[in-house]
Amino acid sequence: MILGVMSLVGSEVKASSPQLNITPEMKEKFPIKPHHEKLAFKCTDCHEGQGDEPENFKAIEDKGCLSCHKTKQYLADRLKFMDALHTNPHNSIHDGPKLYCDECHYEHKKSDNMCLSCHSNDVKLWMRATP
Structure with a gap:
């Protein structure tokens, strides 16, 4: 099912994203779209190369x-x-x-x-x- 959704939107999930310490407060302040959440996106999937401090992401x-x-x-x-x-x-x-x-x-x-x-x-x- 996920593969079908990914091909529908042309997405590629990057498997090598580092783990970040995302607090519940940060998840509330910076929610992600439901379709990105279903694909298990992490901050660094979009903010690639911006370090590992989400507060500093642009x-x-x-x-x-x-x-x-x-x-x-x-x-x-x-x-x-x-x-x-x-x-x-x-x-x-x-x-x-x-x-x-x-x-x-x-x-x-x-x-x-x-x-x-x-x-x-x-x-x-x-x-x-x-x-």
């Missing part, structure tokens, strides 16, 4: 996200079914592949559906919550 850029999620074009193609209603944010007439991942997606807090900033409530009719 936000990752698109390059970090795309190390597992492949390319922006791959994501746009994967969500092509949304193109029929012009709802594919990765293939948007506004920004499309120029969007930065963290304009909508956040790992350690609720993600933001940027479409709602202009399209108000009508977006809720055709778009699910942003993962």
Whole structure:
């Protein structure tokens, strides 16, 4: 099952991540997305090369996200079914592949559906919550 989920999202879990001393307080302050938790992601799977002190980790850029999620074009193609209603944010007439991942997606807090900033409530009719 996990292998199927991983292939669906294009993920690769890095097996050589060092163990960190993550306290319950840190897990509460920096929760991870349920789908990353199911894949048993560790902090260093995304914050690779940033040492072993989670308090000092910096936000990752698109390059970090795309190390597992492949390319922006791959994501746009994967969500092509949304193109029929012009709802594919990765293939948007506004920004499309120029969007930065963290304009909508956040790992350690609720993600933001940027479409709602202009399209108000009508977006809720055709778009699910942003993962």
